[in-house]
Structures are given as structure tokens and as C-alpha cells.
Amino acid sequence: MKLTLEFGGGLELLCQSIKIHEVDVGLKDGEVKLMMRDLLTWIRTNLIKERPEMFMKEDSVRPGVLVLINDCDWEIYGNLEATLEDKDVIVFISTLHGG
Amino acid sequence: MEERESEGRARRAGPRQCSVCNLRKASIKRPKTLQQICRECFYSVFEEEIHRAIVDNNLFKPGERVAIGASGGKDSTVLAYVLSELNRRHNYGLDLFLLSVDEGITGYRDDSLETVKRNEIQYGLPLKIVSYKDLYGWTMDEIVKAIGLKNNCTFCGVFRRQALDRGAALLRAEKLVTGHNADDIAETVLLNILRGDIARHGIYSPNAYRGFAREFIKDLERIRPRAILDIIRSGENFRISTLTKMPEQGTCERCGYISSQKWCKACVLLDGLNRGLPKLGIGRARAVNGPKKDVVRGLTRPETQRSSLESKHCGSLDF
Numbered sequence: 482m483k484l485t486l487e488f489g490g491g492l493e494l495l496c497q498s499i500k501i502h503e504v505d506v507g508l509k510d511g512e513v514k515l516m517m518r519d520l521l522t523w524i525r526t527n528l529i530k531e532r533p534e535m536f537m538k539e540d541s542v543r544p545g546v547l548v549l550i551n552d553c554d555w556e557i558y559g560n561l562e563a564t565l566e567d568k569d570v571i572v573f574i575s576t577l578h579g580g
Numbered sequence: 581m582e583e584r585e586s587e588g589r590a591r592r593a594g595p596r597q598c599s600v601c602n603l604r605k606a607s608i609k610r611p612k613t614l615q616q617i618c619r620e621c622f623y624s625v626f627e628e629e630i631h632r633a634i635v636d637n638n639l640f641k642p643g644e645r646v647a648i649g650a651s652g653g654k655d656s657t658v659l660a661y662v663l664s665e666l667n668r669r670h671n672y673g674l675d676l677f678l679l680s681v682d683e684g685i686t687g688y689r690d691d692s693l694e695t696v697k698r699n700e701i702q703y704g705l706p707l708k709i710v711s712y713k714d715l716y717g718w719t720m721d722e723i724v725k726a727i728g729l730k731n732n733c734t735f736c737g738v739f740r741r742q743a744l745d746r747g748a749a750l751l752r753a754e755k756l757v758t759g760h761n762a763d764d765i766a767e768t769v770l771l772n773i774l775r776g777d778i779a780r781h782g783i784y785s786p787n788a789y790r791g792f793a794r795e796f797i798k799d800l801e802r803i804r805p806r807a808i809l810d811i812i813r814s815g816e817n818f819r820i821s822t823l824t825k826m827p828e829q830g831t832c833e834r835c836g837y838i839s840s841q842k843w844c845k846a847c848v849l850l851d852g853l854n855r856g857l858p859k860l861g862i863g864r865a866r867a868v869n870g871p872k873k874d875v876v877r878g879l880t881r882p883e884t885q886r887s888s889l890e891s892k893h894c895g896s897l898d899f
Contacts, residue, residue, distance in 0.1 A: 544798030545763075554608040557595045557616060576763065577794060 482506050482515055482567050486524065490575035492546070495536055496528045504528075517548075518561040520571065535575070545577040600625065611805035631666050640755070642673030647753035649744050650678040650699060650707070652692025657699060659759030664703040677751050678703075681743040682711040683736060684719025710747035712739055716850055726853060735853075738845045742837055766808045767793045769815030 486502045493500045506523050508515055518540065525533050535543065541561055542548055548555040549572040555563055565571070595605040598618035606616035610625075617625070634640065648663060650656045660678060667674045680696045682689055693709065700707040713719045716739060724732050748756040770793045800807040820826070827840035834847040843851070 544802050545794070552607060553595055553605075556609040557606055576761075577798075 482508070482565065484520070484565065484568070485570040486528070487570065487572040488574075489572065490547075491577075492536060492573050492575045495531055495533070497530055502528060515565045516561065517550075517555060517558075517563040517565065517571075520565060521561070536573075542573065543575075543577070545575065547574040547576060548572070549574075611801065612809055614805065627662055627666065630662055631670060634666065634672075640672055640674055643675075644673075644755060645675045645677065645751065645753040646755045646757060647677045647679040647708075647744075647748040647751050648705070649756060649758040650680050650696045652680070652689075652695035652699075655759040655761050655764075657695065657759075659757065660699050660703055660705065663757065664705055676705050677753060678705045678707040679744060679747045679751065679753075679756070680707065680709045681740055681747065682709050683740065684712050684721055686721055688720075708747060708751055710743055710750065712743065715739070715743055715746055716846070718850075718853060723853065735849055738849055742844070742846050745837070762808050762812060763794070763797065765815070766797050766811040769811050770797060772815070772818075 483503070483505050486504055488496060488500055488502075496502070504527075506515060506520060509519070512519070521537060521540070521542065525537055529536055536546065537543060548560075549570075550558055550563060550565070551570055552572075555571075558564075595607065596616055598604050598606045598621050599615045600617050600621040604618035604620065607619050608622055609616050610622065640646065646663075648656065648660050650660055663674075664676055666672065667676060678696060678700055680693060682693065696707060696709075699705065711719070712723075718726075720732070720736055723735050727735070744756055744758070774793070797808055797811065800811075829838055829840055831837065832839040832842075832844035832847055834843050837844045837846070839845070841848075
């Protein structure tokens, strides 16, 4: 599944200072859909190069990281349970720093 | 299975309608009300709430000159936009200015000063940049050279606090406004309680402490989104015992700036710098003002800055 991932507010520093990543995320065997929960695990394994604790806490994003799916707050879609579709744009913005 | 595939994959359930206008799709869940609302309605309720707060509290009078503390960050950018917009929309009759501080740290403010210059054009607000060099005779780079990497946060925090006030005075502004987000305010309320220093002025704190408070309130927010606003409400309802000795506000004998001591903190620090004794005024300062408790406690954050992601620069609220 092709997705566009964007990191901002300092989170890009965790993935080699690259803000926008065009990625192709495969589904796990036996899975029929990709959920945000799976995507976070995938990002942690494949994109985050340092200090993963800045991005995630337990199985979700660290509190204070905003997540948008196609410009909508991911809470609208059910957070970790949100189902992703091809060509979705997912944005992560950290708010844990100065204003 | 075959049937489903021929239909194509079922689309996920889309966002529901905005609960304010019922016309557009919701795009955020407002922590304050848990309502799902669209972008346009969020802007309008947000701006309307600020307008109400301004009117209900009689914050401004027509004809006033108001300086907007502008750092180039998100909070002050939102403030500059909202205030100039409301001023136009509701005819407050205010003369608005952007006021920025240049600490003189090579590379540090370049991006943010660019943002502020963009704000100047976008919102049509005249911009004044005041530098530490102009105000105090020293850039932060020069201060760091003189005192080393340790403790320089003390200087930066104290000087910044005054720089805005002094800049506002230069602009002949009657009022100075600064933009803060709810997270920052809640964090400060919590820190004041934890350290028991409501009666004190200033928020000079080791960064590590702030980091814990931030993490804590963000965890609370996850459980209950209103928690942040409730903490702020508690802060507004603090009552200080009449037995508590509050610092008396006077003026600095040297520069005339408000101070609870003979000399204000900036003057104590500057005096040390200019006399080649930069450690004066850091730690338990006894030199000028005699024993006092509210001086910065060891700002011993390792200076190998690990990016600004962890916490904010210096112990003070960013404006």
C-alpha cells in the first residue's frame, strides 16, 4: 500500500531530517487491511533511526504528537484502529517543544 | 469473498458531519468539548471565544498601542493573526505592533526572525526587533564567551523577560500581549504547585522538571482531554493565604524596571558581567541584594543540546 508520511515539529530529526517519505507498506500475512496500529510499528522499524521514545509511547504515539490522516485528526477515524487506504497522507507533528 | 472483491474494498467509515454547521465533514475533535467539528467552524468558534474573553475582561481601550510579543513560533503567530483579525472585524481601534527579541545567538533566531518578518507583511503589522546588544550591551554569544556554557540560561531568561517590556516601552505601547498554549499554561500551574512557589514571581526552572510536568499533563489529556483546561482553571482559582509574605513590587534603583529588590535581576547580572565577575547573581546571590531564596537554582542541564524536541530552550515560557 502506497502512503505519504510527513514528519514535522522536530520529529523529522528522528528520521534523518527527511520530512516527507513516500513509502510502500506491505500487509502482514493473513491481514486484509492496514491499520494505524500496524503503520506505527512499521514506522518504528523502518523509518525511525534514533530515540524512538520521542515518537512512541507503548503502542501508540507519544502524547503530544498530533496525527492527521488526510488532514483530519486521527481521533475522528478511531486512532490506532483507523483503517488506512492506498494513497493516504499521514502527518505526524510533535507539539512537545517551544511555541 | 469473491463477491466482496468484485465490489472493491469497502471504504472506511468517513468522518461524520460537523456538529456545529452540519454541512461539512468534521476534521478535528475539540479537546475542550469533544465535539467533532470542521476546520471552518473551529476557526470561527476559536476566534469568537477570544473575542468574548477580550470584551468580557475589558482588555483593551480604543486608541491603545499594543505590542504583540512575536517569536516566530506557532503560539505568537496565532496570536498575531487572531488579534489583527479581531481588531479589524470588531473595530477595537488598536494600534498593533509586532515585537521581537534578538538574543544574539548565531543561527538561533535566523529562521524565526524570518517568520516574524513574514508575519509583518502578511498581517500588515509594523515590526520592531530589539536586540540584547542594544538593550544590555552584550549579545548572548558574548555572554557565553564570558561565562561559559553553564548558567547562561539564567542570563537569557532574565534578559528576555525584560527585553519585551523594554521593547514595548520603546514602541510607546500601553500594553504587551504574549501568546501561550494551554499545555504550557497547565504545565506552569502544575510546576507552581509542585514547587510551592505561587507567591514568587518568575518561572526559572531546571528544564528536566518541566519535561516531567509536560509528559504528565499530556498523559492526563489522553485519559481525559479536558484535564488541561481544568488544570488551568484550578490555577486561576488559586488563593494565596494572607499570611504568605508576597514580594513587594518596587522599582530597580539602577534602571527603573519593576523589581522586588534594590536592583533588578538583569542589573545584578549585568553588573557582574561588566565587572568581569559573571557568576554574580547566579545561585544564592548575596552580593547586592542580600540573602534571597528565589534565585535560580543550579541550571545544570547538560549543554550538549539534544535538539529542541525534548523540551524548550531556557526555563521560561516561550512567548
